Amino acid sequence: MDGQGTSSAGHEIATELRRRLAASPSDRLGDAVRQIMDHAFQIIATLRPTPEELDALVQFLTDVGYATDARRQEWVILADVFGLTDGVFSGGRTETAGVTPSTLPGPFYRADAPHLALGADLCRNGAGQPLSVAGQVLDPDRKPLSGALVEVWHANSEGRYENQDPDNQPEHNLRGAFTADADGCFHFRTIRPGGYALPEDGPVGQLARRLGLSLDRPAHIHFAVSAPAHRRLVTTIFDGADPAISRDALFAVKPALIGQFGAGGTDLLKVVLVLDRDGSLQPNQPKG
């Protein structure tokens, strides 16, 4: 390629790569690689990155790998803060009108939350501002789903979950499972959760800060609701009064998921959770 301009050389390489990839199986992996590389060569043609900038990219990706271990998944954080996680999750989903939007469960869900009687208190250490939650589980026709299983988990007022904060919180603090009554209703007591930020001490956090991307998650409560013949709903209700409500790092806040935590000076949060019928599952939808 000596004596040729970068753009021309890049074009020839892109053409040759496309020729080689044409021999690869015409499956989704091949399609994805072809499209990614087409975009990559467009970037090379327009931005003309320097070798030093390529080195910086390689170093960044290396750092993301080194920041990942059994307790921390920096690659997932990378996908999250650039909207890829919610984009993939939302893009593969067909919503039925009126059904509560689903969200990712996040990394702090535990399947072994204790089953509690209606009205029980999730707070096991008395720390925090009291909050009462009263909810109802409905089907798409707004009929109550009696006996629905409602799993709940949230962070403490410092924005930390019990399973990331074992030295300061009792096990199973701020999490539990309830069985809705004959009217699909459930209620429990807890404390107001605090918002939190994704870690900024790693390469992704530093990049996000440099680009002005939010790492903040507004305060929220996670719900996972199961009822026979209905699609399991995993969702999140966010505190509409949290200043970070418009800049959720994970792009998960939707209008139907904004709640009034302690509306009107009370300590009450009302929640309505509408499940989709299992029969309306689309073939490409993941089963929760």
Ligand SMILES: [Fe+2]
């Ligand atoms: Fe969360």
